[in-house]
Structures are given as structure tokens and as C-alpha cells.
Amino acid sequence: MTVLAVEHLAKSWGGVQAVAGVSFSLAAGEVLALIGPNGAGKSTCFNMLNGQVRPDSGRVLLAGRDITGMAPRHVFRLGVGRTFQITATFGAMSVRENVQVALLSQARGLGGLWRPMAGQKAAEAEALLDRVGMLEQAARPCGVLAYGDLKRVELAVALANTPRLLLMDEPTAGMAPAERIALMALTARLAKEGGIGVLFTEHDMDVVFAHADRIIVLDRGQLIAEGAPQEVRADPRVREVYLGTGATAGGH
Amino acid sequence: MSGVSRRVVMTGVLAAPMLARAQAGAPIKIGEVNSYTSQPAFLAPYRNSWILAVEQINAAGGINGRPLETIFRDDGGKPEDAVRHAGELINNEKVDLLAGGFLSNIGLALGDFANQNRKLYIASEPLTDALVWARGNRYTFRLRPSTYMQCAMLVEEAAKLPARRWAMVAPNYEYGQSSVRWFKELLTRAKPDVEFVAEQFPALGRIDAGATVQALAGARPEAIFNVTFGADLTNFVRQGNTRGLFEHRSVVSVLTGEPEYLEPLGDEAPEGWIVTGYPWEQIDNPTHTAFRAAYKARWNADPKLGSVVARDTVTAIAAALRKTSAIETEALIATFRGLTFPTSFGTGDVTFRAIDHQSTLGAFVGKTALRNGRGTMTDWRYADGAKYFPTDEVVRTLRTAPV
Amino acid sequence: MDDLVVQALSGLASASSLFLVASGLTVIFGVTRVVNFAHGSLYMLGAYVAWSLVTHGVFAFAGPFWQFWGGILGAAVVTAAIGAVIEVLLLRRIYRAPELFQLLATFGVVLVVQDVALWAWGAQDLLGPRAPMLRGAVRILGLRFPLYELFLIAVGPLVLAGLWLLFHRTRFGVLVRAATADREMVAALGVNQALLFTGVFALGAGLAGLGGALQLPRESVNLHMDLSTITEAFVVVVVGGLGSLTGAFLAALLIGELSAFGILILPKITLVLVFLVMAVVLVVRPYGLLGRAPQGLHASSGPPDPLLLPAPRALRQLGAVVLALLVGSAWVLPDYELSVLTEILVALLFAASLHFIMGPGGLASFGHAAYFGAGAYAAALLVQHAAAPMWAGMLLAPFAAGLLGLVFGWFCVRLSGVYAAMLTLAFAQIAWSTAFQWVEVTGGDNGILGVWPDAWAQPKPVFYLLALVLCVGGAMLLRRIVWAPFGAALRAGRDSPLRAEAIGIDTFRTRWMAFAISAAFAGVAGSVFAYAKGSVFPTYLGISRSVDALLMVLLGGVQTLSGPLLGAVALTGLQEQLMRGTDHWRLLLGATIILLVVFFPQGLAGAARAAWEKRA
Known part of the structure; x- marks a missing residue:
């Protein structure tokens, strides 16, 4: 069953196309990684999914229901959980x-x-x-x-x-390596047990390749690759994008 | 206070109150509430004069052998604090009567408090008509000539002027607004062909003098009625002088002849304005000369109008106390109605009217002038307050309080 | 037509004067984030010092020109030095305190300066001499216009240009700009922050002093200059956008011209015009004309709020004992003492209501008196027009105040930090001027009299017990709400709006409702006060009452629930004692506040808590 379907999502900031017509989908229980170099549009894309940023065009469907442009608090009601790149908790x-x-x-x-x-x-x-x-x-x-x-x-x-979709923006940033693996293993297990679709962005390729069922790759606002970890790893375009960090991408 | 008399007071407090009052030598207490910290320029000469008056009365043997004692309280300019002090003075200090008040709203609050607590209140300074008319009550008496009276005195002079087109400037609060209202009403009655071409109501203490002067000038009036005072007046006069607002125009101005307002203007005091005020250095009758000399001797300063108000208040209270056998509120009210006492202006006797509890104290009406680099009054005369009331029928409709 | 041109010039001159004061304030705020309440006092000191220097001829040896202008510039320098002293001795110790706490310290300075100025220069207004060479007037379109006003029109842009050069051409200026943009960065650059802050404060104070001194040929110097200036200066700074000099200049122009022309159409608008302008600007542009969204204004300084913990057993026992004593007092204490206690109880509920929106809500209100006054007026109007019994007035009060809170709050809670606070002030002033000017209904500044309790409640002990039930009950109810889920949602929205929205909390609606609740409780306090005093006046909605509430909350400590209660008791009690005892109560109260601020930067309750925790 498809939890999340994204259709031709686009957003530009002051003339710069941050996300240019991205489409993908996510099934229940699936762990999907969204990767790409800095400035590829990952965060913008992410923030459009739960309503923090309003897309210029395109649609976001949650279990078939159009939630495009819906405010975050309403998206929450429909069963979307969210973590932030810079943690947001109630400090006091x-x-x-x-x-x-x-x-x-x-x-x-x-x-x-x-x-x-x-x-x-x-x-x-x-x-x-x-x-x-x-x-x-x-x-x-x-x-x-x-x-x-x-x-x-x-x-x-x-x-x-008890979300059906979990959006995690760099969930392991700032953690020790062992912690990272443990947290993502936990997340993957929760996803499988509860049939939760998980979409996460991540810089650490170890985490990505260890836990993602599928990977989508964004570069300059465009989706340039999509598939199982091995396929993506072998994709020449991905290798090109990650040339500077090729060691990380191809080293495993 | 000497050690001996303090002990006397202590005894008075310890003994049963009724007994203490009957006792010869126990002081008669006046609770005096005023805005000492928020209006020091007006109230310092007031309090000094009050202290002197009480000292003189006590030196002469007090009231039937009992000294007067005043307990001063500062309300900081807030009616709610004035009311709290009044409560303390009545309940803890056991004062025999209340007095004071400078700002109108504080006078009204104290008046209402007195009414509620059945205590006599002698309002000395507040000007609002409401204090004796719309919101007057049987426990409140007021000394100083009211807004209405001051306006009526000035209208008498204004009506003699050839000017038809009038502009008004007044601070934006009750005193300013009702001054303008009375002036318009009375002047129209005296001279039906007048026309009011502009009104300016700058916020009290925050006049934008340049713009206000220009707005008045733009209306091309032949005469101006001014109600601003204090810092607003200073700024208004400076801008008006520089911009020529007052040239070839008559100006009629409330209170401006009082030294409180005229002196700060220094050598920029306007000339030829028709004002109410107090030419303290020129009133040379024996009563006033004695007062002026005594004040100067005690405080090394010249008296202000506030000094007269304070002294007359004390004089009136002392006169009433002397005439009343029992120092008790109802008896005092009966005495105050129609009470006659001499004012330190030296212009004769003043009466607290029974009909509205307003005294007939008057003011001096004259023209401002510059002498030796200071503002003063010329061509002045004493306007007896008794002549500047509406008819008794009108007063009865204005004052709804039970007599 | 000619009249209008000259009117516009008059507006420009006022605008220049406004800008001079506001420029110093905005520079100080931009860098130090201190809401400097004492800025008006520095302005007043500038005027007084200039008067002394000029009239005593300190610079007379250099000729009449320098006697005057030397005095003006000398006053600016002296004021700058006073500013530096205030910064070094006082403010430097409390930069790490919770937001707005410095306001408390600067308010102490205001009180002290008022008494010192009275002592040094006397009560009478002082008139300074006119400026040499600028005494007269020129003819513009046939109308006379003072030369000095023309000079002032030029001074504003000149000062703006001078500051621009200072900020763009000197290392000091570059650092100031950097610090305005990002304080942490400057600290990270290894700049001597203490020195920078002292310099900035001295600069701002000097500008205030110059502004005051330049009024010498225009206005009399008097003891009311401080407070009549400070609010307008704040309005200009906020309308322009905090920290933005150009914005302050534009705002001063806007306000100067609107005032000059406003009085031609509506002469009585003088009371409220600046606040109307501020309200409109902030509703349309939440960060002023040229301001930018503040970066981390909430967490700009100091550690995060501590956890709210249930009161320890000992504290609850203490509370129970105090409550029992308070109840017992009704049978023991004489009338006056009971009426003072009644006032303290009112202050307690009023402070607790402000704390509710300020602490858990994270929204400081500079205009909380509006709701206090709304409650008082609701009760008074009901008595006056419907001769209603007391219970009806007391019942109506929270609804009337809550409704007003709903209306005003809808605009205010969208904003944050000082902007939100100033918008609450603007609305409060609009409410105040309505009460002040709508004479037919409210009685204007003469107020409404005869608002006495029903016969059964007239004995002081009875009314006191009633006040005790309503005020302590109200404060306890507010406390309960803070611990309830709604309170948690409110605190959540304060700590992290992003997270709160992501878990389904409508942060706007929560804060809005909290604002209304807070207003309703303030209204209860107001109605009790009205019946206790027997009369209602516009001062109940005035700035000084709003400031009182703010002082109580800050003095007690904004981060604890018992703080405002302690602050209310301390401030009201102290003021009552001092006012009764001495004419110099302002000096003593101000000095006490300053000492408390320096020694207890967490507030009284915060200090007590720290001591308790250290012991444990």
C-alpha cells in the first residue's frame, strides 16, 4: 500500500529552483532514504511534505489524500510524525x-x-x-x-x-557512530512492526546503505536516481554527483 | 514636635478616643493628602505656607487650647493612592477631617471617599466644577475659584474686546475641555456675534508647540483663549512669540497671572494678555503685607498662589473649629455652610456657600506685563468670586446631591 | 496652501527632535538588547546639565557662541559619561539575566534620577536661553518660521549621516553593526564585549543627552520630561524596526508629520496618535518599517528556563500557613491594614495574570493594565448605568476584560519579543485614551465615582475576605491551568513553536486563548480594586499600572510560579511603607530595586529557589 505519493513537486526561492518537479512514492513499512549533495533541495523537499513550506506546484498525497499545502498541525492529525535536522523539543x-x-x-x-x-x-x-x-x-x-x-x-x-508516515531529517546527525546504527536499526524495526513508511535524509552513507530499503537521489532540485541501495550505488550519475565524496559513496 | 507634646499625643492615642478628644490640649488632627512628588513646583510653596499657618495658630494658643496637627501624605498623582492614604488617616491616625487635593480627579476621589466614610473633606486646590456641582456631596467643600468662575471672570473682559474670531487652545483633559466649553458658552451669551474658528487640544505635558501654534495661526483668529499652563505654556509662548502668533491679537488666558506659571517664563513672559492670577508683589493692604512678610521670613521665598490657597484653607478650618463646640463631622458641616473667614489676599471676607459648598474666594484679573525682566500683572483688580456664579436656580439643577 | 507647507516644516522639526532621542535608544537595543527605560531620564539629565552649563557660563570664556554651544555639547558628553557609569556599575552585572530583566534595573534608575534631579535643580520649570544667531525667525512663503526649528530640521539628517559614517567607516562601528546582527558571532571573534557594550551605551546615552540639550532653546526643562519622552522614543524605535537607524528616522518623520497634520483635522487626536500609528504599523509589518525578524530574541541571553517543578512540601506548608494567617487577619487587623492587604491581594492576582502570559506564554505584555482597567470599568459602568449589585459587576468584569483580551490578543500574539510587548502597549494606550476621552460614558479623567460594595460587603473585614477568596482563588486557578494540559501546550508553543505545530498544536490559538484567560483574571483583579477604592479612573489603564505589574513579575522572577506573588507583595508593600514614611520614596524604592536586581538576578523567588536547591 502506498503511504506517500509525491507528484511533480516544485519550489523556487527567489528565482532559484530548489526543487524542480520531483515525484516518488513510499510504501507502508518501507524505509526510504533521500540523499543528495548539499544544496540539492533535500530540506526544501522535506519541508514541503509536512506543510512547513508551500510548494509552487505539484501534489503530496498521503494514503491517497491530497495534503498539499496543509499546515503541519493538520498533517500531524493525519498520521505524520516528524523529526528535525536541528532538534526541536520543549527545553523547559x-x-x-x-x-x-x-x-x-x-x-x-x-x-x-x-x-x-x-x-x-x-x-x-x-x-x-x-x-x-x-x-x-x-x-x-x-x-x-x-x-x-x-x-x-x-x-x-x-x-x-502512531504515525503511518515518519519524516526524519538527518535523524542521526551529531551522534556517535555506534549510536547512529542503533537508532536507525530501531527505526527500521519500528517501521516493519508498525507498517510505518519512513522517509529520511542523511549524510552518513553508512547509515543510508545499512538501513534504507530504497534510495532516491536529488541533485539541483531534480531526482536523478531511484532504486535499491546497490542500484543507486552503481548508478553513474550518482557517482558523478558524489565525485568529490566518491570514497564514501563507493567505498562500501 | 517637642518631646512633651509627643507624649501628649501618645497619651491621646492610648486613651479611649472619645476621652482623648474631650481632653484639653490634645491636638486636632487634619489629614492632608496631595501630589507632593508629582507636582512639587506647585505644592512645595503650598505646604510651606500650610506649615506656617498652623505654626502661627498654635503659637497663638491653638483652637480653644488645643493645637492643630497636620499629617501630610503624598499620593504620587494617583487617585487610588490618595484614597488609600485617606483610609489610613481616618482609621489609623484618627484625623478629625481631610483636606488637600491638587488634581481634579484626586479631589473627586477624595470627595467621594469622604462621602462614603462620612468625614469632612476640604478641597483646597482642585478646579473641576464637578467637585461641587455634578458630583458634589454634603461632606465636600471647595476653596479655590472653580473652572466656571475663572472663565466667567475672563469672559467679562473678553466681551469688551472688539475681537469676533476666536481660537482656543487647551490641554486635552477635563479641565481644559470644560474651560473651553464654559468660555464659549458664556462669551456667546455675552456677545452673540462671536465665532470660534479653531480649537487645539494638545496632550497635557506633551504639547507639540510648533505645530499647535501654526495650526492656530492658520485659522486667522482675532483673539485667542488659552488654557495651557506649566511646561506646555512655556513652549507655547516661545513658539508663539517667535512665529508672531500673538502680534496684533488679543490673548485671554486662565491662571497665567499666577506666579507659579508666570515666573518660569522669565523675560519671555507675554505682555498684554488678559489673565487671572495673583500679583503678589503689588498687593499692599495690611493683611496681605503681613502674610507676605511672614512667609518670606519663615521660608526665605516669596509666596505663590498655592501659598495663599493653603493659608486660606487653614484659616477656614481654624475658623470653623473655633465656632464648633464638638469637633465632629456633622457639626463641622453645619458650621462650614455659610462660614465666613478673611482671605490672606486682604480683600475682605470669603464665605462657603451653603447652596453648593463652594467658597466665594476670588482671583485677580489683569494684564500681563514685563518688569525688570520678569512677568507681572498690571491694571489688575480683585474679582470677588461671589459675583461669578450662575443663578441659584441654575446651581440647583447642576448640583444634584442632597443638601 | 502656504500654511500647509509651514505646518509640514513644523512636523519636520518635531521629527528631528524625536529622532535624536530614538537613535540612541535603537543603537543601545540593537547591540545590548536592553530595553532601556532610563533613556528618558538621560534625555532629561541632558537638558538639565545643558541648562546648568549654559546659564552658569561654564564656557563663557570662549565667547557667547561657545558659552551656548559648548554647554550643549558638554551636556552630551556628561550624559554619555553617566550612561557609561550606569552600564559598568549596573547593567554589566545582569546581561545574563532573563530577557527584559534589565528593564527592571533601568526603571530603578528612572526613580532615582527623578529624586536626584528634584534635589539638584529644584521643582520649578527652568527656561534656558535661546541659541545665539538662531534667535529669530525667517519668512517662508510670507509666514514666520523660527530659525532654530530650521536648524533642528537639519540636525536630524546630520546626526543620521554622522552615525552612518561612524558605523561604516570605523572599527567600532563595524563591530556595533556586527553585534546588532549577531551577538554570539562578535563574542566568538574575541572582541572585548564588555568594552563594546560600555561604548555603545555611552554613545546612546550621549545621543539622548544631546537630544535633551537641544530642546533648551525650545522648551522649558522640567521634571516630567523623562516619562513624557520615553514612550514616544520607544514607539519611534519599534515603528522603525528595532536596531535600525534609518527605520527610526523614517518613523520619526512619519510620526512628526502625522502629528502636525493630524491636529488640523482632529485636534483631540494628540492623546493617542502615536499609539495608533504604532498599532497600524505593527499589524501590517510585524517587525516595524525596516526591521528584520529577530534572530533568537527569546533565547538571546541567559540559560534556558528551568523546569517547572511542583512546589516542595515545605513550600506548600508555608503557603498553607500564610493562607491561614491571611484568613485570620480578617478578625485581628484594623481596617486600614486590611485595606492595604486587600490592595496587595489585588496586586497579587494582577501580577499572576500577567505572569501567566509572560512566563508560560512567553509573551511580555507592556499593556496589561488595559484588562485590569476593563474589569474595573465594566463593574463601574454597570453600577453607574444599571445600578447593578456588586456581584453582577464582579461577574461581568472577567468577561469584559476577556473579550477585550480576545480582540487585542488576536493581533498581539502573532508578534514576538519586544514587538509584541509594544503592540500590547499601543492597544492599552488606545483603551486608555478611550476611557479618557469618551467623557459621556466614562466620565473622562474625572472617572466614575460611587463604586462602593453592596451593604453586606462594606465592612472592611468582609470585603477583605471576599478579595482573599477571589484573588488567591484566581491565582491558584491560574497556577492549576499552568500544570494542566492547556498550560503544557502553552509552554510547548513558547519553547519551540516549530515542534508544537508539528505535533498538532495550534500555537496561535493556544496563545490567543491564554491571552484572553490572562486578561479575564486581570479583569477580576480590576473589579475588586474598583470596589475597594470606590472609584475608577483612566489611570487604572495607564502605563504606570502596566509597568507596576511588569515590575512585580520581574522582581519576583518570571521563571517560577510563585515569583509574581512574591514580587507583588514586595513591591506593593514596599511602596506603601515608603510613600507613607518619606517624600523621598522614589529614591529609596529605586535604590532598593537596583540592589535587588544586582543581588538577585533571577528574581526573589528564583534566588530563594537557588538557595533552597543548594541546601538540598
Whole structure:
């Protein structure tokens, strides 16, 4: 089943074509990597998917429903989880509270003025934190966490609405290599178990080739390659784009 | 206060209040609330004069053997703080009556407080008509000539001028607005063919003098009625002088002859304006001369109008206290109605009218002039306040409070 | 037609004067992010110092020309030095404090300067001499126009050009511009930041002093110059865009000309014009005419907010004891003490309501008195026009204030940082001028009298208990909301709008509702105050009441829930004691605030919390 279908998506910033007619699709349970050199349009493309950036043209379909240009908070309601390149968490709230807010939001319970939040969705929040390995730190404020831990909290938050699509912008940036593999292995397992489609961008080719089921490659706003990791690795155009970093791309 | 009299006060506080009051020698307490920190230029000469007046009364044996004591409180220019002080003065200091007030809204707040708490309040300075008319009450009396009276005094002179086209400038608040309203109404009545060609209402204390002067000049009036005062007046006069606004035009101006407003203008004081005010250095009758000399001796300064207001307030209160057997609010109200006392202007007796609790204290009307580099008044006369009231029937419709 | 040309010139002269003050303010804010409330005081000091230098003939030896102009320039230098002293002794210690905290310190300076100026120069307005060679007037289109005004028209652009050269042709200027754009970068470049800040503050103060000194031939020097200047200067800075000199210049032109022509059409517009301009500009352009979206204004300085923790047991026990004492007071304390306590309770709820939107909401309001006043007026108008009983007035108050909060909040919560704060101020001033000018309904500045409680509540102890229930109850309710999911959503939107939106939170709507809730509680405080005082005046909606609330929250500590409560008690209590005891209460209050700021940069509650945690 197709979770996400992107059709001819385009966006330009002040005359510069950042994304020029990109189309691809993502199936449930599939882990899809979006790669490309710096400035290829990955982030713009990514931000158009959950409504942070409005595309100039093209469509974004979530399980067949057109969500083009829909605001991020509405996209969330339709079952899309999201992590950010630079982590975005609530710094003056504890790790547990961060997840509780997301859970309550999903349950439309954030209007409550009377019953303290402490007792609401706490167990579910802790269950999620347990899955990403953050349970021990549940009471700490996010503002003081190490970067890698923040990425994990973000993942837990993104999973709070039991998403069918998970968008992860550089999910392992700033983490130690061992942590990266572990986090992506976890993500891949969650995807398979829950039938979640995962789209992620990543600079670390080890992570990409180890965990992606499929890879799409963007260069100067255009999709230049698409396929299984081995195919993409062998693609001459990809090799050309990554010439400067050819060692990374071809070294494995 | 000497150690002895402080002990007397302490005894008074410790003893039952009724007993203390009956006791000869226990002070009669006046609670005085005013905007000392926010309006120091006007209220420092006021308080000095008040202190002197009380000292003189006490030196002469006090009121039936009891000294007067004043407890001053600063309201910082806020009515809500004035009301709090009034509460403290009544409840903790057990004052026998309240006095003071400079800004109109504070006078009204204190008046309403007095009404609610059944305590006498003698408003000294506030000018608003509402204090004795629309919002007057049986507990509030006011000394100084009101906005209406000041305007009526000036209209009398303005009507004699040939000018038909008038422009008005007034600070944008109740005092300014009602001055303009009364002036227009009374002048139209006295001289039906006048025409009002421009009005400017600069924000109080923030006049944009250049633009205001130019806007007035643009209307080509033959005469100007000014209500601005203080810093606004200074800036208005400077711009007006430089731009020639006042040349070949009559200017009628409220309060400008009071030393409080005339002195800061220095050698730029305008000449020939028709004003209400207080030519303190020229009033040479015995009463006023004595007052001026005593004030100078005590404070090494010349009196301002505020000094007269303070002294007359104390004089009136003392006169009432002397005439009342029991120092008690209802008895004092009865005494104050129709109370007559001499003003330190030396122009004779002044009466608190029973009909609206307004005193008949007047003001001096004259023309401004420059002498030795300072502004002063010439051709002045004392305008007795008693002559500048609406008829009693009109006053009864204006004052709705039960008598 | 000729009249209009001269009117336009008058507007230009005012614009120049405005720009001079505003330029210093915008430079200071751009670099140090300090909302310098004392800028008006520096302006006033400039005028007073110039008056002294000129009239005492300090530079008389160089001839009459230099006696005057030497005095003007000397005043600017002296003011710059005063600014440098303030920066070194006071502000430098608190750059790391939470945002806006410096405002508290500069407000202390305002109070101190007021008393010092009164002591040094006396109460009477002082009239300075006119400028040599610029005394008279020239004829323009047949109308006389003062030479000095022409000179002023030239000074504005000259100062702008001078500052441009300074900022583009000197190393100091380049650093200032870099720091305005990105503070962290300059710190990273290894520049002596302390020295840079002192220099900038001195420059800004000097410009304020020059602005004040140049008014000498135009206006009398008086003790009200500080406060009458500061708001307009802020308006110019914000309308122009924070940190933008050209923007400030354009804003000054806009306001100068609109005032000059506005009074021809609507003479009474003087009260509110500048605030109308600011409201319109900020609604259309959220960062002013030439401003840019602030980069990290929220997290510009200081550590992130600490975690909100439930009060420790000891604190809750203490709270219960205090509450019991407060209830017991009704039977023990005399009337006046009870009325003071009532006022403190009102302040407490008012501060708590501001804190609700400022702390968890992350939106500082400089105009919270609007909602306090709305509650007070709602009750008073109901009494006056419908002779309604007290309960009706107290019931209507939160709805009226909340409704006003909904209307104003809809515009304000879209903005952030100082822009949002200034928009709240603009709306509050519009509300204030409505109460002030709509005499038929509100009674204008004479207010509404006779708003006394119903007979059963007139005894002071009864009314006090009622106030206790409403105010403490209200504050506890607000506290409850902060801990409830709605409060969490609000804090979430403050910490990271990006993340909040990504998990389905409508951050605009949440903040908007929070603003209305905060306004409603302020309205309750206002209605209690109205009945306690028996009268309602436009001052209830005035800037100084808004500032009071701000001071209470900052003094107590914005990052804790008990902070505003502590701040309200401290400020109201201190002021009551000092005002009763001495005419120099401003000096003492100002000095106390300064000391508290220096020693407790986290606020009183923050300091108490730190001490508690250290002990544990």
C-alpha cells in the first residue's frame, strides 16, 4: 500500500529552483532514504511534505489524500510524525512531558484546564521512552540533554501519534557512530512492526546503505536516481554527483 | 514636635478616643493628602505656607487650647493612592477631617471617599466644577475659584474686546475641555456675534508647540483663549512669540497671572494678555503685607498662589473649629455652610456657600506685563468670586446631591 | 496652501527632535538588547546639565557662541559619561539575566534620577536661553518660521549621516553593526564585549543627552520630561524596526508629520496618535518599517528556563500557613491594614495574570493594565448605568476584560519579543485614551465615582475576605491551568513553536486563548480594586499600572510560579511603607530595586529557589 505519493513537486526561492518537479512514492513499512549533495533541495523537499513550506506546484498525497499545502498541525492529525535536522523539543519541560504533550495532542486533550497533566498519558509516554531508550532520563529537562539523546526524544515524540508516515531529517546527525546504527536499526524495526513508511535524509552513507530499503537521489532540485541501495550505488550519475565524496559513496 | 507634646499625643492615642478628644490640649488632627512628588513646583510653596499657618495658630494658643496637627501624605498623582492614604488617616491616625487635593480627579476621589466614610473633606486646590456641582456631596467643600468662575471672570473682559474670531487652545483633559466649553458658552451669551474658528487640544505635558501654534495661526483668529499652563505654556509662548502668533491679537488666558506659571517664563513672559492670577508683589493692604512678610521670613521665598490657597484653607478650618463646640463631622458641616473667614489676599471676607459648598474666594484679573525682566500683572483688580456664579436656580439643577 | 507647507516644516522639526532621542535608544537595543527605560531620564539629565552649563557660563570664556554651544555639547558628553557609569556599575552585572530583566534595573534608575534631579535643580520649570544667531525667525512663503526649528530640521539628517559614517567607516562601528546582527558571532571573534557594550551605551546615552540639550532653546526643562519622552522614543524605535537607524528616522518623520497634520483635522487626536500609528504599523509589518525578524530574541541571553517543578512540601506548608494567617487577619487587623492587604491581594492576582502570559506564554505584555482597567470599568459602568449589585459587576468584569483580551490578543500574539510587548502597549494606550476621552460614558479623567460594595460587603473585614477568596482563588486557578494540559501546550508553543505545530498544536490559538484567560483574571483583579477604592479612573489603564505589574513579575522572577506573588507583595508593600514614611520614596524604592536586581538576578523567588536547591 502506498503511504506517500509525491507528484511533480516544485519550489523556487527567489528565482532559484530548489526543487524542480520531483515525484516518488513510499510504501507502508518501507524505509526510504533521500540523499543528495548539499544544496540539492533535500530540506526544501522535506519541508514541503509536512506543510512547513508551500510548494509552487505539484501534489503530496498521503494514503491517497491530497495534503498539499496543509499546515503541519493538520498533517500531524493525519498520521505524520516528524523529526528535525536541528532538534526541536520543549527545553523547559521534562522528557516525559515532551512525549505527554504529543500524546495528549493526538488524543485532542490539550484543552484541559483543570486536571494536571502529570497524571495523564504518563504510562504511555514512558512506554514510548522505553522503546527509544530514554526512560532513565524521563524526568530531566530537555534543555540539558546531550544531542544524541534529544534525537531519541524527538523520535519518541514523532511516534506519539502512531504515525503511518515518519519524516526524519538527518535523524542521526551529531551522534556517535555506534549510536547512529542503533537508532536507525530501531527505526527500521519500528517501521516493519508498525507498517510505518519512513522517509529520511542523511549524510552518513553508512547509515543510508545499512538501513534504507530504497534510495532516491536529488541533485539541483531534480531526482536523478531511484532504486535499491546497490542500484543507486552503481548508478553513474550518482557517482558523478558524489565525485568529490566518491570514497564514501563507493567505498562500501 | 517637642518631646512633651509627643507624649501628649501618645497619651491621646492610648486613651479611649472619645476621652482623648474631650481632653484639653490634645491636638486636632487634619489629614492632608496631595501630589507632593508629582507636582512639587506647585505644592512645595503650598505646604510651606500650610506649615506656617498652623505654626502661627498654635503659637497663638491653638483652637480653644488645643493645637492643630497636620499629617501630610503624598499620593504620587494617583487617585487610588490618595484614597488609600485617606483610609489610613481616618482609621489609623484618627484625623478629625481631610483636606488637600491638587488634581481634579484626586479631589473627586477624595470627595467621594469622604462621602462614603462620612468625614469632612476640604478641597483646597482642585478646579473641576464637578467637585461641587455634578458630583458634589454634603461632606465636600471647595476653596479655590472653580473652572466656571475663572472663565466667567475672563469672559467679562473678553466681551469688551472688539475681537469676533476666536481660537482656543487647551490641554486635552477635563479641565481644559470644560474651560473651553464654559468660555464659549458664556462669551456667546455675552456677545452673540462671536465665532470660534479653531480649537487645539494638545496632550497635557506633551504639547507639540510648533505645530499647535501654526495650526492656530492658520485659522486667522482675532483673539485667542488659552488654557495651557506649566511646561506646555512655556513652549507655547516661545513658539508663539517667535512665529508672531500673538502680534496684533488679543490673548485671554486662565491662571497665567499666577506666579507659579508666570515666573518660569522669565523675560519671555507675554505682555498684554488678559489673565487671572495673583500679583503678589503689588498687593499692599495690611493683611496681605503681613502674610507676605511672614512667609518670606519663615521660608526665605516669596509666596505663590498655592501659598495663599493653603493659608486660606487653614484659616477656614481654624475658623470653623473655633465656632464648633464638638469637633465632629456633622457639626463641622453645619458650621462650614455659610462660614465666613478673611482671605490672606486682604480683600475682605470669603464665605462657603451653603447652596453648593463652594467658597466665594476670588482671583485677580489683569494684564500681563514685563518688569525688570520678569512677568507681572498690571491694571489688575480683585474679582470677588461671589459675583461669578450662575443663578441659584441654575446651581440647583447642576448640583444634584442632597443638601 | 502656504500654511500647509509651514505646518509640514513644523512636523519636520518635531521629527528631528524625536529622532535624536530614538537613535540612541535603537543603537543601545540593537547591540545590548536592553530595553532601556532610563533613556528618558538621560534625555532629561541632558537638558538639565545643558541648562546648568549654559546659564552658569561654564564656557563663557570662549565667547557667547561657545558659552551656548559648548554647554550643549558638554551636556552630551556628561550624559554619555553617566550612561557609561550606569552600564559598568549596573547593567554589566545582569546581561545574563532573563530577557527584559534589565528593564527592571533601568526603571530603578528612572526613580532615582527623578529624586536626584528634584534635589539638584529644584521643582520649578527652568527656561534656558535661546541659541545665539538662531534667535529669530525667517519668512517662508510670507509666514514666520523660527530659525532654530530650521536648524533642528537639519540636525536630524546630520546626526543620521554622522552615525552612518561612524558605523561604516570605523572599527567600532563595524563591530556595533556586527553585534546588532549577531551577538554570539562578535563574542566568538574575541572582541572585548564588555568594552563594546560600555561604548555603545555611552554613545546612546550621549545621543539622548544631546537630544535633551537641544530642546533648551525650545522648551522649558522640567521634571516630567523623562516619562513624557520615553514612550514616544520607544514607539519611534519599534515603528522603525528595532536596531535600525534609518527605520527610526523614517518613523520619526512619519510620526512628526502625522502629528502636525493630524491636529488640523482632529485636534483631540494628540492623546493617542502615536499609539495608533504604532498599532497600524505593527499589524501590517510585524517587525516595524525596516526591521528584520529577530534572530533568537527569546533565547538571546541567559540559560534556558528551568523546569517547572511542583512546589516542595515545605513550600506548600508555608503557603498553607500564610493562607491561614491571611484568613485570620480578617478578625485581628484594623481596617486600614486590611485595606492595604486587600490592595496587595489585588496586586497579587494582577501580577499572576500577567505572569501567566509572560512566563508560560512567553509573551511580555507592556499593556496589561488595559484588562485590569476593563474589569474595573465594566463593574463601574454597570453600577453607574444599571445600578447593578456588586456581584453582577464582579461577574461581568472577567468577561469584559476577556473579550477585550480576545480582540487585542488576536493581533498581539502573532508578534514576538519586544514587538509584541509594544503592540500590547499601543492597544492599552488606545483603551486608555478611550476611557479618557469618551467623557459621556466614562466620565473622562474625572472617572466614575460611587463604586462602593453592596451593604453586606462594606465592612472592611468582609470585603477583605471576599478579595482573599477571589484573588488567591484566581491565582491558584491560574497556577492549576499552568500544570494542566492547556498550560503544557502553552509552554510547548513558547519553547519551540516549530515542534508544537508539528505535533498538532495550534500555537496561535493556544496563545490567543491564554491571552484572553490572562486578561479575564486581570479583569477580576480590576473589579475588586474598583470596589475597594470606590472609584475608577483612566489611570487604572495607564502605563504606570502596566509597568507596576511588569515590575512585580520581574522582581519576583518570571521563571517560577510563585515569583509574581512574591514580587507583588514586595513591591506593593514596599511602596506603601515608603510613600507613607518619606517624600523621598522614589529614591529609596529605586535604590532598593537596583540592589535587588544586582543581588538577585533571577528574581526573589528564583534566588530563594537557588538557595533552597543548594541546601538540598
